[in-house]
Amino acid sequence: MDINYFKSTRILDGGMGQELLHKGLKPKGTLWSAHALIDEDCHQLVIDTHLDFINAGAEVIVTSTFTARRNRLIQNDCEKYFEKINIKAVELAQKARDISKKEVLIAGGLPNQKQTYSADLGENLGLIERNFYDQAKLLKNGIDFFYLDVMSSGMECKIALKTIESFNLPVLVGTHLRDNGQLPSGETIKDIVKKYKNNNWLGIITACVSPKAYEVVINDLQKLNMPYGFKLNAFKKIPEGYTVASKDQWGDAGNPNTVLGVNTDLNESMFSEYVKKFMENGATILGGCCEIRPSHIKEISKLK
Numbered sequence: 001m002d003i004n005y006f007k008s009t010r011i012l013d014g015g016m017g018q019e020l021l022h023k024g025l026k027p028k029g030t031l032w033s034a035h036a037l038i039d040e041d042c043h044q045l046v047i048d049t050h051l052d053f054i055n056a057g058a059e060v061i062v063t064s065t066f067t068a069r070r071n072r073l074i075q076n077d078c079e080k081y082f083e084k085i086n087i088k089a090v091e092l093a094q095k096a097r098d099i100s101k102k103e104v105l106i107a108g109g110l111p112n113q114k115q116t117y118s119a120d121l122g123e124n125l126g127l128i129e130r131n132f133y134d135q136a137k138l139l140k141n142g143i144d145f146f147y148l149d150v151m152s153s154g155m156e157c158k159i160a161l162k163t164i165e166s167f168n169l170p171v172l173v174g175t176h177l178r179d180n181g182q183l184p185s186g187e188t189i190k191d192i193v194k195k196y197k198n199n200n201w202l203g204i205i206t207a208c209v210s211p212k213a214y215e216v217v218i219n220d221l222q223k224l225n226m227p228y229g230f231k232l233n234a235f236k237k238i239p240e241g242y243t244v245a246s247k248d249q250w251g252d253a254g255n256p257n258t259v260l261g262v263n264t265d266l267n268e269s270m271f272s273e274y275v276k277k278f279m280e281n282g283a284t285i286l287g288g289c290c291e292i293r294p295s296h297i298k299e300i301s302k303l304k
Contacts, residue, residue: 001105001144001145001170003170003199003200003202005105005202006172006202006203006227006229006284006285007227007284008284009279009284009286009304010059010060010284010285010286011057011058011059011060011286011287011297011300011301011304012058012059012060012061012062012107012229012231012285012286012287012288013050013053013054013058013060013061013062013287013288013297014053014058014287014288014289014292014293014294014296014297015233015288015289015290015291015292015293016033016046016049016050016053016062016064016066017032017033017064017066017067017256017290018255018256018257018290018291018292018293019049019052019053019293019294020033020036020042020045020046020049020064021254021255022293023045023048023049024045025042025045026254027254027255028076028254029075029076029250029254030067030072030075030076030244030249030250030254031067031072031073031076031078031254032066032067032072032254032255032256033064033066033067033068034064034065034066034067034068034072034073034076034078034081034085035254036064037064037065037068037081037085037088037089037092038078038081038085043088043092046064046089046092046096047092047095047096047099048096049064050064050092050093050096050097051096051099051100052294053294053297054096054097054100054102054104055100055294056294056295056297056298056301057297057298057300057301057304058104058287058297058301059103059104059105060104060105060106060107060287061093061096061097061104061105061106061107062093062106062107062108062109062147062149063089063090063093063106063107063108063109063139063143064089064092064093064109065085065086065089065108065109065110065111065135065139066109066111066149066150067111068082068085068086068089068135069111069112069113069131069135070082070113070131070134070135071113071114071131072244075244082134082135082138083138086135086138086139087138089109089139090106090108090138090139090141090142090143091142093106093142093143094106094142105144105145106142106143106144107143107144107145107146107147107172108136108139108140108143108145108146108147108169109139109147109149110132110135110136110139110146110147110148110149110160110164111149111150112149112150112151112152112156113128113131113132113135113156114128115243115244116150116152116242116243116244117150117152117176117184117208117238117242117243118152118184118241118242118243119152119153119155119156119183119184119185119186121153121155121156121159125155125159128156128159129159129162129163132159132160132163132164133163133164136163136164136167137167140164140167140169143169144169144170145169145170145171145172145202146164146167146169146170146171146172147171147172147174148160148161148171148172148173148174149174149207149208150174150175150176150207150208151173151174151175151176151183151192151207152175152176152183152184152185153183153184153185153187154183154185154187154191154192154195154196155185157173157175157192157196158195158196161173161196161198165200168200169200170200170201170202171200171201171202172201172202172203172204172205172285173192173196173201173203173204173205174204174205174206174207174208174231175189175192175204175205175206175207176206176207176208176209177189177206177209177213177214177216177217178213178238178240179210179212179213179216180213180216181213181216181217181220188217188220189204189206189217189220189221189224190220190223190224192204193224193226197226201226202227203226203227203228203229203284203285204224204226204227204228205228205229205230205231205285205287206229206230206231206232207230207231207289208231208233208289208290209230209231209232209233209289210232210233210235210263211232211266211274214230214232214274214278218278218281221281221282221283222281222282227284227285228282228283228284228285229278229283229284229285229286229287230278230283230285230286230287231287231288231289231292232266232271232274232275232287232288232289232292233288233289233290233291233292234262234263234266234271234288234290234291234292235256235257235260235261235262235263235290235291236260236261236262236263237260237261238260239260242259242260244256256290257290257291260290262291263291266291266292268295268296268298268299269299271288271292271296271299271300272296272299272300272302272303275300275303276303279303286300286303286304
């Protein structure tokens with residue numbers, strides 16, 4: 001693909017996991033969206049959800065692989081599905097793209113490999129590297145680029161970038177920020193770009209962050225000399241130190257918003273207002289994450 005693709009304004013999709021739940025997915029434990037890949041009866045639901053985002057205006061869709069990572073599957077006694085469901089996620093995204101008959105790119109979602117929103121990678125960095133590599137290897141065929149989803153430290157970025165280097169695909173880097181504008185590791189986006197940027201980078205975005213967190217780093221982003229943007233979430237609050245420690249933590253609903261809440265103020269109109277403001281400040285990569293629905297994406301597609 002064109003390495004300059006994101007120098008023009010592009011619309012990404014929204015939160016696949018939460019949208020699947022809104023559309024009736026009944027998850028198990030902390031499998032979240034991965035349950036829709038394990039259960040063949042839910043495969044059409046995944047296709048339909050991708051299509052909803054495409055029809056709303058998304059030019060890029062991300063494979064539904066955030067909880068298809070090995071660590072989360074082990075937590076739910078489902079590691080045996082690891083290979084099958086990562087391959088299947090790409091197939092389902094391809095089917096949605098083909099049905100739409102639109103020029104849609106597919107990003108291979110490569111998430112953090114231990115705890116979401118945490119810089120703690122544990123002592124066995126070799127295991128983190130292996131898990132990144134094994135998932136990336138399953139995703140690489142049939143995608144246009146990798147999307148590093150919710151990276152929480154420079155070390156996490158470094159390991160992920162190292163593991164995908166041999167696949168020679170472009171990469172969009174998604175860093176998670178707290179509301180103080182820093183990664184959970186205490187590093188800044190400037191630190192990440194300075195230390196780890198290479199020729200395969202398509203750009204950098206703030207991943208699964210509040211509008212408040214993005215506003216803190218607008219000036220820094222403008223100085224990066226590369227495409228940038230966001231996938232904003234509509235969670236109410238991600239507590240510092242939040243981890244998914246057990247299968248029962250999300251309760252019977254199997255839904256992270258039972259813990260993180262929903263920011264009901266971030267409706268379609270408010271989301272569009274934020275996106276318009278951020279576009280005026282140079283953002284070209286525009287999208288949503290958890291609790292951002294096709295109706296939100298449809299609203300911002302009008303801005304383009």
